[in-house]
Amino acid sequence: xxxxxxxxxxxxxxxxxxxxxxxxxxxxxxxxxxxxxxxxxxxxxxxxxxxxxxxxxxxxxxxxxxxxxxxxxxxxxxxxxxxxxxxxxxxxxxxxxxxxxxxxxxxxxxxxxxxxxxxxxxxxxxxxxxxxxxxxxxxxxxxxxxxxxxxxxxxxxxxxxxxxxxxxxxxxxxxxxxxxxxxxxxxxxxxxxxxxxxxxxx
Amino acid sequence: xxxxxxxxxxxxxxxxxxxxxxxxxxxxxxxxxxxxxxxxxxxxxxxxxxxxxxxxxxxxxxxxxxxxxxxxxxxxxxxxxxxxxxxxxxxxxxxxxxxxxxxxxxxxxxxxxxxxxxxxxxxxxxxxxxxxxxxxxxxxxxxxxxxxxxxxxxxxxxxxxxxxxxxxxxxxxxxxxxxxxxxxxxxxxxxxxxxxxxxxxx
Numbered sequence: 001x002x003x004x005x006x007x008x009x010x011x012x013x014x015x016x017x018x019x020x021x022x023x024x025x026x027x028x029x030x031x032x033x034x035x036x037x038x039x040x041x042x043x044x045x046x047x048x049x050x051x052x053x054x055x056x057x058x059x060x061x062x063x064x065x066x067x068x069x070x071x072x073x074x075x076x077x078x079x080x081x082x083x084x085x086x087x088x089x090x091x092x093x094x095x096x097x098x099x100x101x102x103x104x105x106x107x108x109x110x111x112x113x114x115x116x117x118x119x120x121x122x123x124x125x126x127x128x129x130x131x132x133x134x135x136x137x138x139x140x141x142x143x144x145x146x147x148x149x150x151x152x153x154x155x156x157x158x159x160x161x162x163x164x165x166x167x168x169x170x171x172x173x174x175x176x177x178x179x180x181x182x183x184x185x186x187x188x189x190x191x192x193x194x195x196x197x198x199x200x201x202x
Numbered sequence: 203x204x205x206x207x208x209x210x211x212x213x214x215x216x217x218x219x220x221x222x223x224x225x226x227x228x229x230x231x232x233x234x235x236x237x238x239x240x241x242x243x244x245x246x247x248x249x250x251x252x253x254x255x256x257x258x259x260x261x262x263x264x265x266x267x268x269x270x271x272x273x274x275x276x277x278x279x280x281x282x283x284x285x286x287x288x289x290x291x292x293x294x295x296x297x298x299x300x301x302x303x304x305x306x307x308x309x310x311x312x313x314x315x316x317x318x319x320x321x322x323x324x325x326x327x328x329x330x331x332x333x334x335x336x337x338x339x340x341x342x343x344x345x346x347x348x349x350x351x352x353x354x355x356x357x358x359x360x361x362x363x364x365x366x367x368x369x370x371x372x373x374x375x376x377x378x379x380x381x382x383x384x385x386x387x388x389x390x391x392x393x394x395x396x397x398x399x400x401x402x403x404x
Contacts, residue, residue, distance in 0.1 A: 023399055030238060034383040039245030040238030044402065047271030051401040069252030070245065073279055080278050129401065161402060174388065181236040186382035197225055199253040199331065200246065200363065 025159045026178040031136065031169035034183035041131045041163040042070040048129035048161070049074070049083035056127035057088045058118055060111070060134040060166075066202055067133070087127070089117065111138035115149065122156045129161045136166030139173065150176060227361045228380045233338065233371035236385035243333045243365040244272040250331035250363070251276070251285035258329035259290045260320055262313070262336040262368075268404055269335070289329070291319065313340035317351065324358045331363045338368030341375065352378060 028044075030037035048055050057074065059067060071088055078086025115138070121127060138144050153162060154176055164173065174180050196202070230246075232239035250257050259276065261269060273290055280288025317340070323329060340346050355364060356378055366375065376382050398404070 026402060029388075032386070034385075035381065036232060036238055036242030036245075036383050036385070040242035041245070042248060043238075043241030043243070043245035043272065046244060046275035047404060048401050050271030050274050053401055069249030072252050073248035073275075073285070076282050076284055077275055077278060080282070082278055083275070179237065180388035181238050182386040182388050183236075183238065184234070184384040184386055186231075186233075186376065186384050187379060199250050199255060200228060202249060 023159065024178075025156070026161050027153055027176060028161070028163040028179045028181075029169050029173060029177040030163065030165045030181050030183060031167060031174070032182035032184055033167060034185040036183050037165040037167075038067070038131075038133050039070075040181070040183075041133065041165050042067075042074070044163060045074060045086075045129060045131055046077070049077050049086065051084065051128075053084040053128035054126065055084055055086045055129045055131070056121060057086070057131045057133060058114060058135070059088065059090045060114065060132070060137060068202055069199075084128070089114070108138070108141075108143035111143040114138075115144050119152045122152055122160060122162075125158045125160060128159060130163065132162065132164045134166045135164045136169045136173070139170050140166075140168050146170065146172060149173075225361065226380075227358070228363050229355055229378060230363070230365040230381045230383075231371050231375060231379040232365065232367045232383050232385060233369060233376070234384035234386055235369060236387040238385045239367040239369075240269070240333075240335050241272075242383070242385075243335065243367050244269075244276070246365060247276060247288075247331060247333055248279070251279050251288065253286065253330075255286040255330035256328065257286055257288045257331045257333070258323060259288070259333045259335060260316060260337070261290065261292045262316065262334070262339060270404055271401075286330070291316070310340070310343075310345035313345040316340075317346050321350075321354045324354055324362060324364075327360045327362060330361060332365065334364065334366045336368045337366045338371045338375070341372055342368075342370050348372065348374060351375075 028041075030040055042057075045055050045057070055074070055078070057071075059071075061067060074086045074088060077083055118130070118132065121130075139146065139149065150172060156162070164177075169180075230243075232242055244259075247257050247259070257276070257280070259273075261273075263269060276288045276290060279285055320332070320334065323332075341348065341351065352374060358364070366379075371382075
């Protein structure tokens, strides 16, 4: 990745100083069918941790083995006393909506509970860097009110960066985001008959 | 990210058992103009660390502030005694080829030195997970012999996973890789006149 340098292409007429604009809190979306959406979000969390920022992870995924590496690493980092503290929320432990969106009512209720917690934390400015991991799924399935999510995200106070990951990010979220990356699949080992493996997929 | 589950689309006729195929070492490329190429590689390193694997990072980037968050985090993790050890190589500290490929001779020599070290480590199986960060640039500029790189990567012994990041991955590398992700830019704050900021870009 090359960090953009020099002058931006456009200097916006937004009434902000360069410094204010520079430290403007970002809403970031990693979407698309390829790998690396969540992995890159957790990589960003390393930078936030290094700045001493409180990091909050909200994990909307299913399998117990998913994210175990990231979770352990961020817990060790958060407890190291060197960077910022890390809080890891596994919402509705045992949630299974992504693979089997069968018993919708319970999962939708879990999702709403998780979102309510995020909203409270945004209002209270609990963290400075948020990972909403696989958060596009409850949005996609209509379990959360889009207007409510959009208002809470775009109206969040202070300097809180939010990274949202998952396929099929809704258009309104992409429109609202400051930084959107689409991870495209070029080649995947599954295409050659290989299943996921430890240390790589989890 | 959804971890692929169930049966692969194709069961290859490669003489390997499912288990052998499953733990086959991977050559992974993160390329494209978008964000997250290196960040996702460092996110993967968290998983490798969690497996107790020795992790080797070879950093082909310029600015002193690049990757400082990732480097500190991986050093703390490597020293924690909980996961695998981490070795971080900043090759040719102060290298500036990416931004100013001016004094080519020196940078090319540095790149060749760095690559020689990677080759030695691959042959000695020093690490189980390698991040070759921004390694596409010395390839792109022809500072390394493509045949030599390809042979060392594809002929590496044992179970060594290698992740290569950077824009403009050469076609032969994409062809040789098991997993290729293209990070596409959908929207970037630079487009709205915002420069990079700490905790996000570094």
